Amino acid sequence: MTPLTAGNTRVKEARKLSRRSVRTERRLFLADGPKAVEGALEAPDRVVEVFATPAGAEQYAGLLAAVDVTLVDERALASLSEAVSPAGVVAVCRMFDQAFDDLADANGPIVICDEIRDPGNAGTILRTADAAGAHGVIFTSDSVDPYNPKAVRASVGSLFHVPFAVDPDPAATVRGLQEAGWVVLAADGGGELDLFTADDVLRQRVAWLFGNEARGLPDELLELADHRVRIPIYGRAESLNLATAAALCLYASAKVHRK
Structure with missing residues (x-):
């Protein structure tokens, strides 16, 4: 041929x-x-x-x-x-994304990505969720398409391993999870909970909420979250990038559930 x-x-x-x-x-x-x-x-x-x-x-x-x-x-x-x-x-x-209700019935942890714009970050979060044993990822409609070729490539096959959904309304997503018994944790540099001393919270069925690479999460979602969780910065760096923060949060959850 x-x-x-x-x-x-x-x-x-x-x-x-x-x-x-x-x-x-x-x-x-x-x-x-x-x-x-x-x-x-x-x-x-x-x-x-x-x-x-x-x-x-x-x-x-x-x-x-x-x-x-x-x-x-x-x-x-x-x-x-x-x-x-x-x-x-x-x-x-x-395409094979699932309905929001299917993910809401999982055992957790799951990830909510709000206004994630970089396809490399989207793919890396899928890969990290897969590695950490997360039960699903939800992308809001303002986030990059998880089927973007760069996101698919960055996931290194994990797109096909981790259940995920695309849900249009981030606030409705958070409320829906809370109504289904989830504790929603917003990753936020000014959060009241220190990630490394939050084991009691992490033992619950949690959904991690991550925001835009530059702006973070909007006030509306921060207020809706059950807790805001910060990752302590011990050196002089201003902050961590999104993919690194997601990895730390998901592995903190994994560690607690595998003790």
Whole structure:
């Protein structure tokens, strides 16, 4: 089979999935790289089509053995990838986010991301939630799309492991969780609780609330939260970045529940 070029209609249609509006309309997204494709193939019915260069198909022959592969040339593959050095394999996948109510029935901890704008942070939070054993992640509608190609890549496959939802109203999300018996903890540098002395609170069924990278959480959500939790700064740094703060908070929860 002659590899398809970047001008091929199937490649061009797949390339349109780099735009959020197209992803939302079609309920499809791109999984770029072997880790993302491996995660997608754990549930094969999610995968619509796999594109690979001849070299990529050979390199990942074991991974791709159970699926039909559409061969494309290097330029076509590069047009489907936002990586500086594309890995040679990209899949078109069906979206699979869950309803908010499904996550509200979990045991916790879960994460609420409000106005998270950086796709790298979104993917890293998914990866951290997966590593720390969290039960789900909720993205408000003002946050970056978790299906953004950069977010999918930054999750290193964890997008396919951690249940997640997209819920439009952050305040309604917080209230809904509280009504379902969750204790909502807002990560905030001025919080009244010190993360490292908050074990009694962390033993409860908690939902961590994280805000925008630059502005943090809005006053409305800070007031709705059951507690505001600060991570102590012992040196001269002004603050921690979002992904690092999320990792510390989620692992603090994990430590308490695994004692």
